[in-house]
Amino acid sequence: MRKVQDYYFKKAKKEKYPARSVYKLEEAQQKYRFLKNGDTVLDLGCQPGSWSIYAAKTAGPQGLVVGVDLQDGNKVNIAKAAEIIWLHDDITADDIVENIEKIRKNFRVILSDIAPRTSGNKWVDQQQSLNLARRVLELTDRLLESKGNFYVKVFEGEDFKEFVDSVRKSFKTVKIVKPKSSRTESREVFVLGMGFLKR
Numbered sequence: 001m002r003k004v005q006d007y008y009f010k011k012a013k014k015e016k017y018p019a020r021s022v023y024k025l026e027e028a029q030q031k032y033r034f035l036k037n038g039d040t041v042l043d044l045g046c047q048p049g050s051w052s053i054y055a056a057k058t059a060g061p062q063g064l065v066v067g068v069d070l071q072d073g074n075k076v077n078i079a080k081a082a083e084i085i086w087l088h089d090d091i092t093a094d095d096i097v098e099n100i101e102k103i104r105k106n107f108r109v110i111l112s113d114i115a116p117r118t119s120g121n122k123w124v125d126q127q128q129s130l131n132l133a134r135r136v137l138e139l140t141d142r143l144l145e146s147k148g149n150f151y152v153k154v155f156e157g158e159d160f161k162e163f164v165d166s167v168r169k170s171f172k173t174v175k176i177v178k179p180k181s182s183r184t185e186s187r188e189v190f191v192l193g194m195g196f197l198k199r
């Protein structure tokens with residue numbers, strides 16, 4: 001397992017991504033192609049920035065990426081890619097939709113790799129992760145375009161099925177993804193929703 005982690009760590013360094021978590025997005029993208037050229041992408045919990053950079057490269061110069069994080073970190077932009085607007089904010093804040101809408105009213109893709117600060121208690125961490133994933137789904141109702149896609153991390157456990165059921169009500173196709181680059185011992189999985197059924 002350590003070997004696999006070293007492999008992704010070195011690969012990220014070589015490909016100039018600030019975190020190896022980029023491969024948890026890349027693997028799903030290579031299989032399901034839910035990010036396209038020209039896309040507008042909202043990346044929630046974006047720091048240190050690997051997913052936003054990957055999405056910007058995939059969307060290309062015609063696209064746009066808005067990255068949101070509690071941490072005021074990386075603010076890079078790269079050549080021949082979509083512009084990335086880095087927003088320092090909390091997705092649970094009451095005014096988050098207004099703050100994002102000041103930049104753009106809706107998006108073709110919403111990504112979330114948000115992780116709660118771990119407490120050491122598995123049950124508490126899983127519930128917090130689920131609450132954040134539910135919050136992402138709420139924001140999706142306001143900010144995702146009809147037929148858009150969403151890819152969200154959540155820790156598997158109690159109430160996970162109920163969360164997936166609520167995603168199924170909002171998307172035409174739903175897949176549960178466990179990327180190879182995710183530690184096998186980690187309870188994280190990713191829920192991919194394609195074809196948003198906007199009410």
Ligand SMILES: C[S@@+](CC[C@H](N)C(=O)[O-])C[C@H]1O[C@@H](n2cnc3c(N)ncnc32)[C@H](O)[C@@H]1O
Pocket residue numbers: 018019021022044045046047048049050051052068069070071089090091092113114115116117
């Ligand atoms: C695993 S990291 C994301 C890594 C990122 N996808 C990348 O590839 O570089 C999770 C991020 O979620 C952020 N986060 C946690 N709770 C948040 C919240 N309520 N609002 C915004 N960001 C949050 C953390 O600050 C952290 O930077």
